Amino acid sequence: MLRDWLDADLPHLPGLFDAPDIAANTDIPSPFDADAFLVRIRRRRAQGIVDLAVTRDGGEPLGLVALHVAIGVLGYAIGPAHRGRGMASRALRLMTSFCHEELGLTRLRLSIVQGNLPSQRVAESAGYVRSDDEVVERTNGLGQPKLLETWHRIAPGTSGWQRPDTTRVIGAAGGGRVWDDASVDYRHDPTRRDLRDGKGDLHTVHLG
Numbered sequence: 001m002l003r004d005w006l007d008a009d010l011p012h013l014p015g016l017f018d019a020p021d022i023a024a025n026t027d028i029p030s031p032f033d034a035d036a037f038l039v040r041i042r043r044r045r046a047q048g049i050v051d052l053a054v055t056r057d058g059g060e061p062l063g064l065v066a067l068h069v070a071i072g073v074l075g076y077a078i079g080p081a082h083r084g085r086g087m088a089s090r091a092l093r094l095m096t097s098f099c100h101e102e103l104g105l106t107r108l109r110l111s112i113v114q115g116n117l118p119s120q121r122v123a124e125s126a127g128y129v130r131s132d133d134e135v136v137e138r139t140n141g142l143g144q145p146k147l148l149e150t151w152h153r154i155a156p157g158t159s160g161w162q163r164p165d166t167t168r169v170i171g172a173a174g175g176g177r178v179w180d181d182a183s184v185d186y187r188h189d190p191t192r193r194d195l196r197d198g199k200g201d202l203h204t205v206h207l208g
């Protein structure tokens with residue numbers, strides 16, 4: 001299950017994200033600061049970037065999956081103690097289905113540091129392939145420049161270029177326009193959504 005982060009997750013955060021390969025392959029800053037991490041999540045939420053905790057049953061967080069709603073870019077990181085058990089692959093498959101089927105995002109992208117083989121395997125397992133997009137340079141969590149490749153997944157049966165139907169995630173409490181050609185005013189639906197992840201398990205994605 002994917003869920004929102006809670007203040008109660010605070011003690012788990014250093015064990016999950018204070019890892020050299022997380023700082024090297026994502027923009028999560030190092031040295032890691034748990035309070036700053038929760039502040040960062042709230043700031044990103046206001047910008048339309050949803051960071052969800054990856055859990056087995058809604059309990060202890062094992063990692064994160066992130067979605068930049070307006071541009072359909074996803075990211076993920078799993079705590080070192082919880083790796084190699086398919087958590088990243090399952091979380092990415094779940095979010096991918098949610099984005100294609102619920103949000104109508106027909107082209108989803110991942111930015112993967114060149115040579116990050118575990119992340120490439122996760123991408124492949126969720127049906128992503130390396131795109132022709134140019135490699136871009138970005139600063140990682142260690143403040144180092146890194147070259148990022150774009151991997152993408154086009155929703156089956158689509159060209160990948162339709163405008164997403166983000167009106168489906170406007171909640172009664174949200175209001176406002178969520179998509180425009182140039183600007184995005186994204187509000188999250190306070191209701192819960194159920195989703196089948198393709199393996200028969202029913203999950204809940206809470207975009208609150």
Ligand SMILES: CC(C)(COP(=O)(O)OP(=O)(O)OC[C@H]1O[C@@H](n2cnc3c(N)ncnc32)[C@H](O)[C@@H]1OP(=O)(O)O)[C@@H](O)C(=O)NCCC(=O)NCCS
Nearest residue numbers: 021022025076077078083084085086087088089118119121
């Ligand atoms: C990449 C990462 C999220 C993978 O998490 P995970 O939960 O261990 O991944 P999974 O268990 O779902 O493994 C997915 C695939 O990657 C493979 N894999 C995992 N670790 C690997 C490694 N160190 N080297 C090679 N392949 C690896 C698995 O064997 C599996 O392949 P399979 O489906 O063919 O068996 C995790 O290593 C991580 O958080 N890394 C640091 C942050 C990062 O790189 N994030 C991605 C940013 S784009």
